[in-house]
Amino acid sequence: MALLEVKDLSIHFGGLKAVDSFYLKIEKNQLYGLIGPNGAGKTTVFNLLTGVYKPTSGEARLDGKIISGKKTADVNKMGVARTFQNIRLFNNLSVLDNVKTGLHNQTRYSMLTGILKLPGYFKKEAEMDKKAMELLEVFDLHNEAQTLACNLPYGKQRKLEIARALATNPKLLLLDEPAAGMNPNETQELMDTIRFIRDKFDMTILLIEHDMRLVSGICEEITVLNFGQVLASGETSEVLKNPEVVTAYLGE
Amino acid sequence: MEFLQFFISGLSLGSIYAIIALGYTMVYGIAKMLNFAHGDVIMVGGYLVFTVSTSMGLPVWIGMTAAVVGCTALGVLIERFAYRPLRGATSLAVLITAIGVSYLLQNLALLIFGAAPKSFTSVVSVPALTLAGGALTITGESLVTIAACIVIMIVLTLFVNKTKPGRAMHAVSEDRGAAQLMGVNVNGTIALTFAIGSALAAIAGALLCSAYPTLTPYTGAMPGIKAFVAAVFGGIGSIPGAMIGGILLGLIESLSKAYISSEMADAIVFLVLIIVLVVKPTGIFGKKISEKV
Amino acid sequence: MKQGSRLSNMKKSTKTNGITYLMLLVAFIVVQIFTATDSMTNLIKGLLVPACIYIIMAVSLNLTVGILGELSLGHAGFMCVGAFASSFFSVCMRDVITSEWVRFPLAIIIGGVVAALFGFIVGIPVLRLRGDYLAIVTLAFGEIIKNLMNVLYVGLDSNGFHFSMKGTTDLGMEADGKVIVKGALGITGTPRDSTFVVAFILVVITVFVVLNVVNSRQGRAIMSIRDNRIAAESIGINITKYKLMAFVVSAFFAGIAGVLYSHNIATLTATTNNFGYNMSIMVLVYVVLGGIGNIRGSIIAAVILTVLPELLREFSDYRMLVYSLVLIFMMLFSSSPAMVNFREKLSLKGKNKSKKEKGVA
Numbered sequence: 001m002a003l004l005e006v007k008d009l010s011i012h013f014g015g016l017k018a019v020d021s022f023y024l025k026i027e028k029n030q031l032y033g034l035i036g037p038n039g040a041g042k043t044t045v046f047n048l049l050t051g052v053y054k055p056t057s058g059e060a061r062l063d064g065k066i067i068s069g070k071k072t073a074d075v076n077k078m079g080v081a082r083t084f085q086n087i088r089l090f091n092n093l094s095v096l097d098n099v100k101t102g103l104h105n106q107t108r109y110s111m112l113t114g115i116l117k118l119p120g121y122f123k124k125e126a127e128m129d130k131k132a133m134e135l136l137e138v139f140d141l142h143n144e145a146q147t148l149a150c151n152l153p154y155g156k157q158r159k160l161e162i163a164r165a166l167a168t169n170p171k172l173l174l175l176d177e178p179a180a181g182m183n184p185n186e187t188q189e190l191m192d193t194i195r196f197i198r199d200k201f202d203m204t205i206l207l208i209e210h211d212m213r214l215v216s217g218i219c220e221e222i223t224v225l226n227f228g229q230v231l232a233s234g235e236t237s238e239v240l241k242n243p244e245v246v247t248a249y250l251g252e
Numbered sequence: 253m254e255f256l257q258f259f260i261s262g263l264s265l266g267s268i269y270a271i272i273a274l275g276y277t278m279v280y281g282i283a284k285m286l287n288f289a290h291g292d293v294i295m296v297g298g299y300l301v302f303t304v305s306t307s308m309g310l311p312v313w314i315g316m317t318a319a320v321v322g323c324t325a326l327g328v329l330i331e332r333f334a335y336r337p338l339r340g341a342t343s344l345a346v347l348i349t350a351i352g353v354s355y356l357l358q359n360l361a362l363l364i365f366g367a368a369p370k371s372f373t374s375v376v377s378v379p380a381l382t383l384a385g386g387a388l389t390i391t392g393e394s395l396v397t398i399a400a401c402i403v404i405m406i407v408l409t410l411f412v413n414k415t416k417p418g419r420a421m422h423a424v425s426e427d428r429g430a431a432q433l434m435g436v437n438v439n440g441t442i443a444l445t446f447a448i449g450s451a452l453a454a455i456a457g458a459l460l461c462s463a464y465p466t467l468t469p470y471t472g473a474m475p476g477i478k479a480f481v482a483a484v485f486g487g488i489g490s491i492p493g494a495m496i497g498g499i500l501l502g503l504i505e506s507l508s509k510a511y512i513s514s515e516m517a518d519a520i521v522f523l524v525l526i527i528v529l530v531v532k533p534t535g536i537f538g539k540k541i542s543e544k545v
Numbered sequence: 546m547k548q549g550s551r552l553s554n555m556k557k558s559t560k561t562n563g564i565t566y567l568m569l570l571v572a573f574i575v576v577q578i579f580t581a582t583d584s585m586t587n588l589i590k591g592l593l594v595p596a597c598i599y600i601i602m603a604v605s606l607n608l609t610v611g612i613l614g615e616l617s618l619g620h621a622g623f624m625c626v627g628a629f630a631s632s633f634f635s636v637c638m639r640d641v642i643t644s645e646w647v648r649f650p651l652a653i654i655i656g657g658v659v660a661a662l663f664g665f666i667v668g669i670p671v672l673r674l675r676g677d678y679l680a681i682v683t684l685a686f687g688e689i690i691k692n693l694m695n696v697l698y699v700g701l702d703s704n705g706f707h708f709s710m711k712g713t714t715d716l717g718m719e720a721d722g723k724v725i726v727k728g729a730l731g732i733t734g735t736p737r738d739s740t741f742v743v744a745f746i747l748v749v750i751t752v753f754v755v756l757n758v759v760n761s762r763q764g765r766a767i768m769s770i771r772d773n774r775i776a777a778e779s780i781g782i783n784i785t786k787y788k789l790m791a792f793v794v795s796a797f798f799a800g801i802a803g804v805l806y807s808h809n810i811a812t813l814t815a816t817t818n819n820f821g822y823n824m825s826i827m828v829l830v831y832v833v834l835g836g837i838g839n840i841r842g843s844i845i846a847a848v849i850l851t852v853l854p855e856l857l858r859e860f861s862d863y864r865m866l867v868y869s870l871v872l873i874f875m876m877l878f879s880s881s882p883a884m885v886n887f888r889e890k891l892s893l894k895g896k897n898k899s900k901k902e903k904g905v906a
Contacts, residue, residue: 050779052775071778072775072778072779073778073781073782073783073784074781076778076779076780076781077781081779081780082779084775084776084779088773088775088776088779089772089773089776090768090769090772090773090776090777091772091773092768092771092772092838093765093768093769093772097765097768100762100765101765101766101768101769101777101780101782102780104762104765104766104780104781104782105781107762108762109761109762111758111761111763111790113761114757114758114760114761114762114763114764115754115757115758115761116757117757121761124762125762128762146557164776164780165779165780167780168780168781
């Protein structure tokens with residue numbers, strides 16, 4: 001069974017069919033790309049998968065369980081984590097605390113334990129510190145653990161967002177334009193990191209990207225979205241040769 | 253007949269709320285901020301009319317002109333020096349500043365005019381209308397207030413829909429960034445909105461003090477908050493919404509004073525606000541604004 | 546390196562909190578010394594409990610405004626609820642529980658819990674709203690409570706409690722009945738149980754709880770909602786739950802401040818100045834002046850702004866004027882983009898330097 005299976009997913013805003021009869025099938029441990037021209041509805045698909053929008057029709061299943069239409073927080077608890085096109089960090093929290101907030105549902109203690117600082121508080125906090133530092137090390141952010149998130153340079157903010165998403169221990173990771181605003185060197189580094197995450201955490205990754213070098217470099221399969229509909233899907237190199245796809249990208 | 257009497261006084265009170273609410277709703281729609289000091293601009297308008305017409309004994313129209321000009325200038329100044337520097341700051345910061353401005357105006361008035369209430373001479377010289385053989389009296393103030401409200405509503409709707417600055421307001425309220433790119437003077441448009449709102453507040457202040465002729469530094473605070481309730485009630489950002497919200501609120505207040513309890517009238521008004529926000533947070537005519545993800 | 550930074554993290558929050566507790570301790574000792582040597586004017590003595598009340602109000606409001614990031618203008622409403630609930634209890638139980646050591650702690654708990662309950666009831670609908678709406682609805686709530694307290698009559702006779710919203714005569718009581726809550730005249734005869742020591746202990750408890758909440762898993766969740774609601778949801782944080790948690794804790798302590806207030810005066814009435822909008826704004830001034838989100842700042846600001854106006858009575862006309870200017874200028878200074886840029890430029894030199902140092906290491 002596929003890890004993520006989306007069938008006939010649509011959302012209409014008034015008369016606008018932002019996403020129409022979208023379908024997708026991602027196997028476990030796959031690196032999958034979602035591409036398309038600006039305004040094709042890629043981020044809307046992410047928003048549908050993470051409960052930000054309720055679909056007009058259709059469904060998405062993760063491991064056989066329906067995730068579409070559920071609340072955002074519940075979708076995350078079921079195993080979907082994401083990053084955002086316009087980075088959304090907790091700017092006034094430290095880098096470490098950003099990741100520890102991601103661990104919120106992984107390491108728990110009661111409010112009373114926290115208020116009274118019972119022994120459980122220190123034990124669990126130390127546990128969270130350890131997990132969070134391990135994640136930060138993966139992204140080479142461990143030396144900036146105490147920096148406020150808003151003071152990080154742009155590239156590191158993108159990495160921190162991924163680290164925070166991973167902290168929620170997802171089955172599926174959604175990356176919305178992870179290479180946006182990066183230079184070729186940084187993009188190359190990011191590609192290595194994404195591959196590393198997939199291997200180390202045994203992760204399944206779905207990413208939206210405009211950088212074709214990144215997409216063809218790391219995605220095994222892709223789906224092309226145009227005007228809210230699936231234009232083509234399949235193995236990356238095959239799809240990119242598809243004349244319809246080329247037209248959609250380069251125009252007539 | 254008694255009911256009709258309360259109904260008309262509610263309509264009159266509601267018309268005042270409506271005029272104030274227009275100022276709130278336009279500013280909120282365009283500057284995306286709750287101008288807490290709006291109610292206190294009403295009070296300033298009241299004091300201006302009082303000073304010019306009652307204390308100095310000049311004709312009412314001079315007092316009214318002074319109030320409208322003075323409040324317009326005040327509105328623009330507040331926007332320029334307190335709110336404009338905070339454009340782009342968090343809404344919490346803007347709101348706290350607005351509360352500060354509100355308190356500043358109240359306390360300046362307190363220092364200048366003292367805490368003792370001033371008895372305000374009505375600006376209305378229209379005689380009261382007696383109907384049904386004396387069973388129903390409509391005061392001149394009520395007649396003028398309701399008429400003023402209707403006129404303002406029509407003029408404002410025409411202005412916003414038919415004129416260039418009005419369309420600029422639409423544009424800024426829809427998308428400030430895009431409006432700027434299209435060559436709309438965003439700062440100018442916001443300042444104009446404050447000017448119009450404050451001019452309306454001056455008129456509302458004169459009418460309010462004519463109907464309820466005691467004037468203190470706190471005169472504007474409660475009507476201001478209630479007018480905001482009215483704006484929310486009708487759907488913030490919507491001109492007809494402010495109108496209908498204001499009138500409904502005036503009726504609710506007047507009728508609950510008459511039939512339930514005069515001490516609880518304010519509480520009932522606020523309860524209505526909470527219920528409206530819970531059931532339909534966007535108000536009667538409001539549009540849903542969702543954050544872009 | 547890893548160990549080191551982790552340790553420094555622990556140390557950092559422990560250190561700042563430690564300074565706060567130390568500050569409170571020193572203040573307590575100083576007051577005790579002055580009391581023992583009897584070198585305090587009656588004016589200052591009379592301000593000790595109010596100062597504690599305002600500290601509790603400011604610290605608890607800071608939980609909503611600074612940590613949760615929502616503006617509540619109804620904080621005085623919760624204080625009002627706590628004051629009336631506890632006074633009602635104390636007046637009823639005055640002859641039943643004669644020991645103040647039993648009665649007062651119970652009154653404190655009752656005041657806090659009833660206020661927290663109101664926080665919960667109000668919070669459920671209100672916290673669905675955002676920003677300006679939340680501010681205006683909390684304001685509305687505060688006014689409703691104040692109005693309600695002015696028309697509420699409660700009497701007690703051999704048949705039990707009688708309630709009315711109309712007047713004393715409407716209670717329909719037996720001859721042996723006693724009216725406890727008298728509408729606009731409020732409650733009289735609350736035992737004056739509030740002492741500085743009790744008030745101080747409550748301050749410490751408030752500060753302890755709020756600081757520990759901030760440094761806990763729950764506190765991070767609350768702050769993440771403040772910083773970015775959408776991101777917080779995306780990492781599985783239940784927004785309503787944690788907003789409500791902050792709001793209820795905040796209301797609880799406002800209720801406790803109300804208990805101290807009502808047990809420090811002879812007659813408890815609800816007016817604009819003690820439980821209305823004005824009080825909510827005054828507490829907001831403390832929070833803003835002390836720094837939004839800064840608990841220690843709230844404490845200092847509350848003390849200074851309680852003591853200073855009393856010492857400078859001749860300027861009392863200007864007090865509210867100054868408060869309003871404080872609000873405006875603090876906000877312009879701390880939040881206007883131009884000022885933020887300016888301050889960043891000022892600190893840029895230092896920052897560059899530290900970056901270089903890091904690079905070498």
